Amino acid sequence: MSKVKYRYNPRTCKYEPWYLRGKALQDQLAIFIGLSVLLACGFYLTFTSNFDSLDEQLLKRENITLRTQWQILEDRIHKSFSELNGLIEKDDKNYRVILDSDPLSPEIRQGGVGGSEKFSLNEIGNFPALVYDYTILEKLKHNLDIEVQSFEELNELLNDRIHMWASRPAIQPINNNQLDRLHMSYGSRMHPIFKVMMDHNGLDFSASRGTPVYATGDGKVTTAHLSDSYGNVIYIDHGHGYETRYAHLSSFAVKPGDKIKRGHIIGYVGNTGNSVSSHLHYEVIYKNQHVNPINFFQRDLSNKEYERLIEIGNSQSKALD
Ligand SMILES: [Zn+2]
Incomplete structure (x- = not known):
């Protein structure tokens, strides 16, 4: 059973039962609903500003994974560069010296590298970090192609030298161990x-x-x-x-x-x-x-x-x- 509210009536100098009805009831309801909506909006804004949705949480997790993989990829690119440079140095300073051949000129090694214009920005978007990595990859591919060609040339030179060394008259034509013949x-x-x-x-x-x-x-x-x-x-x-x-x-x-x-x-x-x-x-x-x-x-x-x-x-x- 609901409690009965009382109000003081100055005309009768008595406390009399008071019932909410008519416009007063409408005003009370409007205030209640308004406060409820305001409270709900406040809760929503507070929650959304401090807590991620499930989709956002998944995207953030995926983002962290992709950044880690990207870092690994960049490390491998730089390691490949370092190993390729080691091969190029051996090519120019060892193999070509042994085979009596000049080192490849810097023009040949550097020629034809177009950088970022070699690929379309539409393919990767206009992200500076991605453009940089693609440029590095293009340079790596170019240097690798040149080195493959260089090794093919060295292989031909080596076969030619092997043939020449095998063909050159290099022994005595008769058994002459005692040198007395x-x-x-x-x-x-x-x-x-x-x-x-x-x-x-x-x-x-x-x-x-x-x-x-x-x-x-x-x-x-x-x-x-x-x-x-x-x-x-x-x-x-x-x-x-x-x-x-x-x-x-x-x-x-x-x-x-x-x-x-x-x-x-x-x-x-x-x-x-x-x-x-x-x-x-x-x-x-x-x-x-x-x-x-x-x-x-x-x-x-x-x-x-x-x-x-x-x-x-x-x-x-x-x-x-
Ligand atoms: Zn003779």
Whole structure:
């Protein structure tokens, strides 16, 4: 049961029951509703300004994750740059020096980098941090492309050098461990048959008939025939300007057109042609000019052995061809 309110009536000088009705009731209700709405708005504003909605909380969490991933990505980009720069330094200062090639010019390394204009801002929006990262990525990609091309070039150079080193006549054409088979050196000598001073454009190795003769470098046999002066002779074209000749052989182990490797047996020592004793006459020709074959043995011998070989070659006076 609701409480009855009383009000003092000055006309009757009594407290009388008072009931809310009519306009007073409407005023009270309006005040109540107005205060309720104001209170609700206050609560709403206070809540929304101090507490995030669920969507906002999810977005903020996602934002933190994306920033962390972005930072990791930037760290990896900078690390890749650092490793690539290490490769570029090795390329210019080590590999190209070994292969006798000039370093790539700064114009080639830097050329063609367009920076932010290489991509459309529509793709990434106008965010300075993103533009910066895209620019760095473009530069990284450009440097990487140049380095890939450089390594392909180095690979070709290396293969060319390997082929050249393998082709170069670099060993003695006959087993000469004791160094005592070298009989006559390069230079002028009295020809044993014609009895006149003539140039000797090769080295003579005395050995018994049938001793194996070896190719001194990789190459292709261009000639294997009987010559009046050389007797049975083999020519090998090694490429890169080098040719070798092996004369006075007793027989052949190869024929024209054969591709051979350094150390392969190509024939056997004999005494054919203008020769007075069983031996091998060996010549090296570089760019159509005879050169002293002994110069090519240095890598195959110690310094002491090399000096001894020169001494032995110079000590002989009786020519064999
Ligand atoms: Zn000779």
